[in-house]
Amino acid sequence: MLWTTLGVVALGFLIALEIAARHYAGVPGPITNQVREVIFAPKPGPLYGGLALMMVVLTWRQRFIAAGVAIGIDVVFVLVRWAIDAKTPDGHFFGNGALWVMLGYAVIAVTRRTGKERVLLLKGVGLGLLLVAGRKTGDTWLLITSKTRPTVLDEYVATADHALGNPSWLAGRILKATGPIGTHILDGVYAQLAVAAVVVALYQLRNVAAERRFPSHHLVRTFLVIGLLGPAIYMIFPVVGPVFAYGPGASGTGGVQWAVADLWPDTLPSVSLPHPVPYDGITPRNCMPSLHTAWATAIFIHSRKGPRILRFAGAFWLIATLSATLGFGYHYGADLVAGVVFSLTIEAALRSLDRGWDRSGTRLVAYGTTVFTALLLSYRYLPMEMAKHPWVFGPLLILAMTSVIFGYVRTTRMWEPKTTPAARQPELQPEPA
Secondary structure (H helix, E strand, O other), X not given: OHHHHHHHHHHXXXXXXXXXXXXXXXXXXXXXXHHHOOXXXXXXXXXXXXXXXXXXXXXXXXXXXXXXXXXXXXXXXXXXXXXXXXXXXXXXXXXXXXXXXXXXHHHXXXXXXXXXXXXXXXXXXXXXXXXXXXXXXXXXXXXXXXXXXXXXXXXXXXXXXXXXXXXXXXXXHHHHHHHHHHHHHHHHHHHOHHHHHHHHHHHHOOOHHHHOOOOOOOHHHHHHHHHHHXXXXXXXXXXXXXXXXXXXOEOOEOOOOOOOOOOOOOOOOOOOOOOOEEOOOOOOOOOOOOHHHHHHHHHHHHOOOOOHHHHHHHXXXXXXXXXXXXXXXXXXXXXXXXXXXXXXXXXXXXXXXXXXXXXXXXXXXXXXXXHHHHHHHHHHHOHHHHHHOHHHHHHHHHXXXXXXXXXXXXXXXXXXXXXXXXXOOOOOOOOOO
16 A cells, blocks of 8 residues: 555656646656657666666576666667667667666566565566656756746855855865866766765665565665655755856856856855846756755765775765865855755654654654754845854854754664674583592
């Protein structure tokens, strides 16, 4: 009943997004785009990432067969497109095979499996398709934010960001000084965040095929919930980011004609009374909170119990993601603080849901929600006070974020199973003669 209910809710949500995309933007929504990728050239990364997640329920022999079939189908599609000279977008050469294999295993689960084996295989397929659907859903959400929020609140966040020392302006100048090497490294990290998530998730799910069950909690759950709830905050607090609101824009969208002023990253914005600013109907309002920060935080948390190289990679990805979000001008410092609190609160809620709600879990989630709400309210209604008194509000923002981190670490440590040391065996004494 639980999985049926979740499936119905997810389907209803996708249908609502499909209707909204066609109504507000006049473009196909996530369902149509996903169906098109059965035939038309897709972006391969999400589809093969979803296939990799699905294969955690398969044996090694079945994995090799599934991968081989997916590659074979893709070869056929590529040859057909080449033969008919079909035009495809850059980077969209293959990927249909992964989707066909996942759909094929869904059919196999329904027609050839029974009982727990059917449920396990359907969970694997669902996990893979959820990763793909999450990407489509996110793209639709971003489009909706740009069409339904004609004004942005960047002036409020930029003013409040004076309390943190305008870190995006500083990081932008530092990144510019590193030259193309630093830029290419951070751009790769920023763009391939989903790849890091799949690697960590595959490590967590490595025993599913042997144990024939999924672990109670894993990274994919947190990743999907962050992506589901985050855009709702975008609608409440639309922000485009420093490079768009105070700079030349990026990726061909936005630009000086829509910017408040062409200041980023060389000149700090002045402290003046903020007001909503009209912006174009193309650039996503996807800054508050920083979901890249939230996702990188989740990757860091879930990599802590892995081997040393995975822990190192999780820490590197978090630091590099924070550097990229600021250095490229995609986010303000205030966005990052909110993103960390947002991620920890969702992670705490999912862990509490898994283990059963108790007083400690409820208290932690309530506290994280309160801090996150207070951050948004302060950015919106107290930006001038924050800018005029940075030595007060700057430490308060960091203290608020740190308190949530401390509460999360302390509470989750209490949730860890206690291992009792084995009783010491008494030493054998020689028998008296």
